[in-house]
Amino acid sequence: MTVTGKVYLIGSGPGDPDLMTVRALRMLQDADSVVYDRLVSPEILAMSPKTATMVPVGKAPKCHTVPQDRINEILAERALAGETVARLKGGDPMIFGRGSEEAEYLQARGIEVEYAPGITAAQGMAAATGVPLTHRGLATGVRYVTGHMAADKTLNLNWDSLADIDTTLVVYMGASSISEIALRLMRAGLPSKLPVLAVSNVTTPRETHVLSSLGQIGVDAQTLILRTPVLFVIGRVVSLYQSPAFQEVPLQKMAMVGD
Known part of the structure; x- marks a missing residue:
């Protein structure tokens, strides 16, 4: 038996x-x-x-x-x-x-x-980059959303709810849809200058960062090398990102840092 x-x-x-x-x-x-x-x-x-x-x-x-x-x-x-x-x-x-x-x-x-249970990518990002998910005066909460729907359906998120300046928004699996996500969030009221941090292969030797803004991230994600998996962190907490490498390297080359 x-x-x-x-x-x-x-x-x-x-x-x-x-x-x-x-x-x-x-x-x-x-x-x-x-x-x-x-x-x-x-x-x-x-x-x-x-x-x-x-x-x-x-x-x-x-x-x-x-x-x-x-x-x-x-x-x-x-x-x-x-x-x-x-x-x-x-x-x-x-x-x-x-x-x-x-x-x-x-x-x-x-x-x-x-x-x-496992440490989710957003927590790994916070530890690896020093960008917190919440921070007094910058973000009172955090929300995780997926940028990819089952069966490749059209994204149908509650954009008005997500467009909260006091909340950090973390987008998983959004490499192919970040342009649409950024556009919809701006239409819902978030400012185009809101900082965005894209982190590829977080916590691994292949980790790379791209610092951008809500109005620019769609272009950057298409023109820079971002190996999956990629996590996008949208919100004022990204202003705390401190990297000597970023200060010295032009944005167009930033995706190669850490390779």
Whole structure:
């Protein structure tokens, strides 16, 4: 009789292995197979057990080589075969990571699910750049939004609600839509000079920064080299960004700093 395995929904954090939790690392190293997303850093993947079967299921915008329905099936098939499965996701599996959708599918089939939270990219950005998510006199709150809708649908966000000068707005998965996002936010009342910081591959050796403004970020994102994943931080807290490298390097070259 085959014993049903289990699935660990693991948040690997923003990329630096030092930022993984002890729980996440223990779960990963206990796995028979590792089902991982495209944006999990190679440094994190290198910490997987050498005996584990590695199963890539990454998706890119408009290129879902492994659809979500199939990912769900892969997780269930391996667990029902008795394996301990590490479902490895970047950041936190419960923040734009579809962790709850996968858990719902698995639990409906009697498969045990355990979670390991991860440091989300916005927190990694704050630690890496010194730009806080909230700061007295600059931001009384923070909001996380996705710049990419399911099935590549048109963005349908509450722009009037998001255009709050007292709130830091962090946009995940927005590299292809930041021009539209910036335009809609300005139409909703945010000033064009509001600072924006784009951070690529945060907390990894490949991390790069681009300092811009709401009125300029659409152009900068198209003309500069920004490797995914890219996080956009919009708000007055970005005015606290201090980087000697930025002060010395023209904006057109800034995306190469840290390469």
